[in-house]
Amino acid sequence: MSGHKGFLDHYHELIGTWTRKLRSRQQAEDLTHDAFVRVLETPREQVEQPRAYLHQAARNIAVDGFRREDRRQALEREAFEEGATGSGDPEAYVHALELADSVERALAELPLNCRQVFIWQKLEGLTQAEIAERMGLSKNMVEKYMIRTLRHLREHLDVSA
Numbered sequence: 001m002s003g004h005k006g007f008l009d010h011y012h013e014l015i016g017t018w019t020r021k022l023r024s025r026q027q028a029e030d031l032t033h034d035a036f037v038r039v040l041e042t043p044r045e046q047v048e049q050p051r052a053y054l055h056q057a058a059r060n061i062a063v064d065g066f067r068r069e070d071r072r073q074a075l076e077r078e079a080f081e082e083g084a085t086g087s088g089d090p091e092a093y094v095h096a097l098e099l100a101d102s103v104e105r106a107l108a109e110l111p112l113n114c115r116q117v118f119i120w121q122k123l124e125g126l127t128q129a130e131i132a133e134r135m136g137l138s139k140n141m142v143e144k145y146m147i148r149t150l151r152h153l154r155e156h157l158d159v160s161a
Contacts, residue, residue: 010051011036014058022062034061037112042136064119099157106156110149113137117145 014035018028035058039050107115116135120126128146132139 010054013051014054017055018058018062031058031061031065034058034112041111041113064116102157103153106153107149109156110152114145114149114152117142118149121146 011032014032015025015028018031019025022028022031035054038057038061039054042053107118110118113135117131120131120134121128126134128139128142131137132142135142
C-alpha cells in the first residue's frame with residue numbers, strides 16, 4: 001500500500017472533479033472509491049503517472065456506468081413498448097425489470113475485475129483475448145474471472161447465466 005501513496009494525494013481532487021461532472025457528491029465518492037480499488041488491483045510498476053492513471057480509471061468506470069444505464073433504459077423501453085402494443089405481457093415486463101435488478105445486485109457483490117470482464121464479454125461482445133489485452137491480464141485470468149462471475153450469478157439468481 002505504501003507504493004500507492006501517490007494516489008492518495010489525488011483523492012479529494014478526484015471527488016471534486018467528479019462531483020462537478022456528475023452533480024452528485026455521493027456518485028463522485030462511489031466513482032472515486034471504484035477508481036482507487038482499480039488502482040490498488042493494478043501492479044505498481046504498470047503505473048507511471050498516478051494522477052493521470054486515476055483520472056483515466058475514473059473516466060472508464062463512469063463511461064461503463066453510463067453504458068450500463070443506457071442498456072438498462074433500452075431494455076425497459078423495449079419491454080414497455082412490447083407491453084403497450086399488446087404483443088408483450090405486462091408480467092413479463094415486470095419480471096424482466098426484477099431480473100435486471102437481481103443481476104445488477106449480484107454483479108455489485110463481485111470484485112471490479114469480475115464485473116468488468118462480464119460486461120465487456122457478455123454485453124459488449126469483446127473476446128477474452130481483447131479483454132486480457134485491455135486489462136493487462138492473461139487470457140487464463142480473464143477466463144477465471146468469467147467463470148467466477150457466472151458461478152456467482154447462477155448461485156444468486158438460481159438460473160443459468
